[in-house]
Amino acid sequence: xxxxxxxxxRKTRKTRMRDLKHSKTGWIGMLCAxxxxxxxxVLIVYSFLHGGDAGFQVGSAGLIGMxxxxxxxxxxxxxxxxxRVRPVPPRIxxxxxxxxxxxxxxLYTYGFY
Numbered sequence: 001x002x003x004x005x006x007x008x009x010r011k012t013r014k015t016r017m018r019d020l021k022h023s024k025t026g027w028i029g030m031l032c033a034x035x036x037x038x039x040x041x042v043l044i045v046y047s048f049l050h051g052g053d054a055g056f057q058v059g060s061a062g063l064i065g066m067x068x069x070x071x072x073x074x075x076x077x078x079x080x081x082x083x084r085v086r087p088v089p090p091r092i093x094x095x096x097x098x099x100x101x102x103x104x105x106x107l108y109t110y111g112f113y
Contacts, residue, residue: 029075
């Protein structure tokens with residue numbers, strides 16, 4: 001009984017994800033989301049080193065990061081709708097893009113008050 005079950009899983013495990021392809025849109029979205037997160041971390045370090053007085057460079061770079069995050073979110077949504085693709089890169093793109101959009105958008109609106 002156990003041998004038949006083992007043989008069945010050996011045969012099906014190899015073909016389970018073989019027919020799924022990598023979505024180029026999902027990978028581009030994931031890279032945009034990671035770039036937005038890396039840019040955010042660099043901006044935090046830069047602002048910390050300048051004592052919170054980093055000026056318009058950090059603000060404009062934050063806007064670029066927000067555009068990257070929104071783009072990653074949109075690309076992830078488009079990629080998850082594709083048929084027969086691996087779901088991990090689009091999901092990472094959606095989650096990280098949404099988190100970075102919320103964080104950078106909140107920081108941007110906080111700057112007005």
